[in-house]
Amino acid sequence: MSVLKWEPYVSVNTMDELLALAYAMEQEAASGYSELSSRMRKEGRPDLAGVFDRLATEERQHVDNVTNWSHQVSGKQPDQSQISWQVSDVFDDEGAGTIAPELLNGYRAFSMAVRNEERAFVFWTYMAARAPTNELREAAETMAREELGHVATLRRERRLAFHKQRTASRRTDFAWDEMELRLSEQLEVAAARGTDVEGARLRELARQARMRADSLARSPLGRSPLLQNTPSGRPLGMAALCELLLDCYLDFGERLPTELERNRAQKFAAAAVHCLTAIR
Known part of the structure; x- marks a missing residue:
């Protein structure tokens, strides 16, 4: 399981803050994958652009889910001004934004996505452990379960990409x-x-x-x-x-x-x- 680069040492104190934080994290991932898709398309890799498009679409669906939850709880959009601290190092493109496109493939893209979802799962388990109320603990546990479900889905996609790559590979040993x-x-x-x-x-x-x-x-x-x-x-x-x-x-x-x-x-x-x- 991927780990965070830092251990969260604060907790969320309200549902508004928790939902705003969830919204910001999902939005960051959606934007990150969209940027990678644009780069791959510009670099002549429409195959990988399609992979990152799919990942961005999934993350935008997660954004919509959090938005709907926020409307159910408070009747309004998630308000990022409610976040009292800066979260970072959960989404990581692992160099995909700078590495030569020829060295990327679907398996590597899905592996990166798996690790990002694993980090998000770990993050929400920390938040659940530090939650000051049962309501916030249960909400953080719900987010953790959601991320774990995303991990399972992406791991299946990664296996398919691995077998596809293995079948299509024609490279022999490099000298x-x-x-x-x-x-x-x-x-x-x-x-x-x-x-x-x-x-x-x-x-x-x-x-x-x-x-x-x-x-x-x-x-x-x-x-x-x-x-x-x-x-x-x-x-x-x-x-x-x-x-x-x-x-x-x-x-x-x-x-x-x-x-x-x-x-x-x-x-x-x-x-x-x-x-x-x-x-x-």
Whole structure:
């Protein structure tokens, strides 16, 4: 179960505040997924835009449910001015707003959504435990049960996305030296299009990528589980390829058996960070 980045140390004191808080959290999630949908559509990923559209629609339904509840309780819309403190770190796009779109897929999107709903569930269980009245405790428990139901639904969607991805996957094992050579070629192409200063910097990064390729051809790092979730069927662009290499090198830097191998992977990771900074 995903946990909050912080433990709530205050409680809600009125139904108006609880419903306003629930409204704000659901609205934040709906807006977050809508923004991700717009980005994916702009980046040429209508498949993922559709996934985030579905998630945004679900969250807007949750917003409507809270609004209806508020009308039943007080006869009015949730009033966010009733919230006496700032809640944060419940909704998290986990880098989906900045990561190269080529590295995203439906399974990863639904996994993010599952973790967001799990955090919301944990949040409301904290609120129930700290509720000063039975009415507020029962209301917070109702919200927690709702979020747990969302978790179950999204986990089913995630399983379907996993099997769909697994069936459609056509990727074979990546060769590390080939990946670095591909990055080098893309950097050279970008260098030819840039200014003299930019071109010189990118050509130096391409040279470093070829050196890593040569090192990896002589002594590969091994297999990385991170490659199993890499979307198939589309070539990786320069930024996406660099991000993928960085993630794998960081993973190797933590788990390879010898210190010498870990240091080598960490050195490659540092170089990938510099490369990614230059091309973004």
